[in-house]
Amino acid sequence: MFDTPTAEVPPLSLADEAADPVAFAAALGESFERFGFAVVSDHGVPAALIARAWAMTEAFFALPEDTKRSYFSAGGGGARGYTPFKTEIAKGATHVDLKEFWHVGRELAKGHRFEAQMAPNIWPDQPEGFRETFIELFAALDLAGDRLLSAIARHLGLAPDWFDHAVKDGNSVLRLLHYPPVPADAAEVRAGAHEDINLITLLLGAEEAGLQLLTKEGAWLPIKPPTGAMVVNVGDMLQRLTNHVLPSTTHRVVNPAPERRGHSRYSMPFFLHPAPDFLIETLPSTITAERPNRYPTPISAHDYLHERLVEIGLVKK
Template identity: 40%
Template structure:
């Protein structure tokens, strides 16, 4: 049996006014239906911004634990600031993930949330540029998703405007011997609308195919991996697939890894109840109950046991 491949979508084609745009939208939509993932290449994010973001992220994660700990805010359940190694545990798993991370959210950019790390002054301007570029890209992708789904082009963009979208800087350290059953990121699905993932510094991402096999996601510089989150799966009554994925441990215990997923969230009051036209398109039976984005996020944060 031939292993599935992850379709590639051209960002410039999505911006065009030619037949290439319609082909790109069709490829994007069909990929999210069948695989739940696609690769964006080329994309509009500056390679220099990505390079600098990884550089300053590495500087922050290299700080002493005592310095990083002052940016931990348990009341935010990991939605802003620093979360230490072992602070997140996937739903249904008894051991925590082998990662630490820093979250930059919408409120950070507007100066109303958690503080920025003072020890690395360049962190804020670099991450602000990256966040803004990823958000602009995400809005184009959300518009294409809406068009494929037969909705107004601003349908999903308007939901995400003002939402607490999160840029996660994830550090998977070289940890040597690991507890039995522990992974860098145990199998899970994303919570949000869509996720954009700039190329990581090392491999490890795998997705679970419909055949029950783990498929390594092989990417290179110049590509962004995009996937459906559970919230968009809900809205589309399962037409767009939120696919299980994981980050496996490296063969060498000395290999660290950095990644930068960008989780696009709707505003808390957004209704995630499947819409009628997409219920009809998926067999006529609602697959998900009515729920708001705020209630859904609270439920999922409790399930993944963020400490």
């Protein structure tokens, strides 16, 4: 299926998972092993909810700078609420990214066992309906992620519910991203080359130009999903868990063509994380003589996340 370096990431339909879960798992796994990415339509997230979320996202980022910054929590590591423009930097990069964003996390009941590791959400006073919209979207993406993880488990020869215990009350984050217009002389890019930290990322909004992945052959491949489809990619936690059977692929968001530099770009990635106490320990089935264990020392999801947030400048040592 993937016979050339410039082959496009093939479109898949999550509707096929219900009809033939084994075949869907094989197709998803093949796409991940080849690209670290998949393009998935019929994901079950309602189109009307997505449209409402886009409207809320644009309305929030159009607010005055002082209003947005009132929701910034200094020292919070960007875990919740607003993170200002030019804050995050890709690991190893010399320039900060040209973006601002908002984080929504899981709503926990008072006294929950992960209360110390997972900060409470911050909600803006405007636009009206923001909180309700993104709680609903978080839940819908969480459900789609569960279905995708079940297929990944099948592909790895595990029970379909293997990830259920890992992600129950997981520290997942929904990020609302705004890339403002880019000056012609900008030295920075919208998002420098990086890998994601989490298990998998579910991305809405990638039909807007700019997202590229680095192929195994060393070429940058634009991702052009059909309208309404989501892009799903492997994160470093899943790469580590699978001993690189499923690779976490480097990707970036490049600056637009000159005629589009005056336009904003928006996207909504859902970073699906395990629970803070989940132990990331290499799956025995992925260790062979040809593929020795790269990670003999396990690490908790919470500790791994903290290490990486330090690297990208959101948390200070």
